[in-house]
Amino acid sequence: MKSCFLLLLVILICLPTVIFSNDNPNVNESLKVNSVDFIANVKYHSTTGISYRLTPTYNSDGKYITLFREDSTNGQWTNARMVYYTYDANGNMLSYDSKQWLNGQWEDNYRGKYTYDASNNQLKSLVEQWQDSEWVYYTNYIFTYNGNGKNLTSLYEAYNKGQLSGTEKYTYTYDSKDSLLTKLYEKCQGGVMVSCYKYIYSYNSNGNVTSEIQQMGDSVLLNYQRISDVYDANGFKISELYEIWQDDNWLQTYRYSYTNDEKGNDTITVMEKYDNGQWVLYRRLTSTYDSSGHTLSRLRENWQDSVWVILWIETSTYNAEGKNLTIKHEDWQNGEWVLIYQTTNIYDANGNRTLNLNEVWENGILVDGCTRTTCTFNTKGNLSSHLTEIVSGGGWINCNSWYALIDSNKNDFSFQEVY
Secondary structure: OOOOOOEEEEEEEEEEOOOOOOOOOOOOOOOOOOEEEEEEEEEEEOOOOOEEEEEEEEOOOOOEEEEEEEEEEOOEEEEEEEEEEEEOOOOOEEEEEEEEEEOOEEEEEEEEEEEEOOOOOEEEEEEEEEEOOEEEEEEEEEEEEOOOOOEEEEEEEEEEOOEEEEEEEEEEEEOOOOOEEEEEEEEEEOOEEEEEEEEEEEEOOOOOEEEEEEEEEEOEEEEEEEEEEEEOOOOOEEEEEEEEEEOOEEEEEEEEEEEEOOOOOEEEEEEEEEEOOEEEEEEEEEEEEOOOOOEEEEEEEEEEOOEEEEEEEEEEEEOOOOOEEEEEEEEEEOOEEEEEEEEEEEEOOOOOEEEEEEEEEEOOEEOOOOEEEEEEEOOOOOEEEEEEEEEEOOEEEEOOOOOOOEOOOOOEOOOOOOO
């Protein structure tokens, strides 16, 4: 059987630098350190047998300023892509210029331009493609924000050979506490922006969502579904009601009732369906937790012939650091527990996950599609390799998978932005 795989190898070098934290509250803060391990080389091995490697160079702030891609052809590394990046004083990417190797020389391919406001919120993201000896629009994003940095509008434009081919827009409104009140989605049809759906939210004095109204339609929005939540004095949700809009009225469909422990963990969830003018028991989920709030077990039962009938149980284990070790799912069949699927995780001494194993059984046989991911790390805990395998024909084979590799300074090595 032909072997297919994506093996990611990462080589790192240690360079002295300072990574400055980003004051923008809308993004994760970078790690402040005096020196970090920079990725010097990344190698990807694909199912087709064609490998490629990425080699970056960095500025003094630890942001890559070039990213060089080579493809493996007949055992030789050949030029493929070269990307150049620029940044503003706050470390925000201002542009990239992607070139491809054709006919023995670098030729224009794609380029991106970005603008930001004073709070480092991105205002515009424009990508252009080099076609027929000129730059033409490829994608365009435009964003607006309120004074607190909350996104008000997001406009997306797609282009085909430089001609506008599709437009989508999200519009958001907020209350005085910046809690989301409405979310509206529109898209362009026949040259006109039409509304497709809208969500409307309400809150109690503690900021908990008390209702969500969903409206759907094609230009004209109509009520579709309403979700209403009730909380106790501690702010824990105790019920959730679902209704649908029919004949100009809200009709009850089903509801959930929650029992919580003193930490707010949901220990019992009961689902009821509204049938012939009355509530009828339907499902129950009973959960247990450890002292840190990690889920230890979940037992699912169905209401049948006026009794609760066991359906399945899921149990989890953790190590001393609270990292998940196993998740085991068993079905109750003919008076005994039958193992259906299991997830197993293994970690090294630094807490890095070195194995993620997902196994599914059918009639006691491991089924095709099970996955196994193995990672190795260097002595400083940095990722060195990443390999994914699947079960096919009863045995494990190496398998292609997409893996996003982003370092601690937010340099993205998944090569998704440069086309």
